[in-house]
Amino acid sequence: MSHGVGIYTLGCLKCRRTFNWPSLGDMTYGEILLHGERGTVHRYVSVLNYAAVWNTIGAVISDRSAEGSALWWRLLAALADAVDGQQMGVKGVCPFCHADSTSFRTPRRAEKAPERGEVDDATFEEFLALSESARRERVVAAAGEGWPERCPG
Numbered sequence: 354m355s356h357g358v359g360i361y362t363l364g365c366l367k368c369r370r371t372f373n374w375p376s377l378g379d380m381t382y383g384e385i386l387l388h389g390e391r392g393t394v395h396r397y398v399s400v401l402n403y404a405a406v407w408n409t410i411g412a413v414i415s416d417r418s419a420e421g422s423a424l425w426w427r428l429l430a431a432l433a434d435a436v437d438g439q440q441m442g443v444k445g446v447c448p449f450c451h452a453d454s455t456s457f458r459t460p461r462r463a464e465k466a467p468e469r470g471e472v473d474d475a476t477f478e479e480f481l482a483l484s485e486s487a488r489r490e491r492v493v494a495a496a497g498e499g500w501p502e503r504c505p506g
């Protein structure tokens with residue numbers, strides 16, 4: 354499956370190059386794009402898909418963080434299958450110099466209207482192949498150092 358997106362021309366303040374970057378637009382809720390760690394691959398995720406993954410995230414972080422918050426998306430991204438060897442994340446980086454998205458600008462001569470494009474849905478095959486206890490360990494690991502919860506078993 355894939356999802357329709359707008360493809361915008363962006364420039365990077367650090368390396369001065371321009372590149373194409375997909376966007377869902379401003380009026381989106383419950384869906385985001387994930388970006389590869391080298392900035393050259395992108396995947397679509399939404400709250401309407403991946404119930405099994407969301408359930409495990411919810412079981413681990415329970416009521417410590419409001420559902421749908423940035424932490425939930427960050428965890429979902431961390432659990433997605435790698436694409437082209439790239440770990441997926443919620444933050445975009447320049448495909449040339451890997452500067453973060455605070456360096457992204459719309460070039461003055463860029464087309465205002467985006468081209469239409471497609472981004473494939475993220476997959477979670479590796480994560481879903483794990484046992485439930487192993488899945489929970491992955492979520493805890495993805496939540497990072499200092500996370501207070503410890504998985505049972």
Ligand SMILES: [Zn+2]
Pocket residue numbers: 365366367368369370447448449450451452
């Ligand atoms: Zn750059």
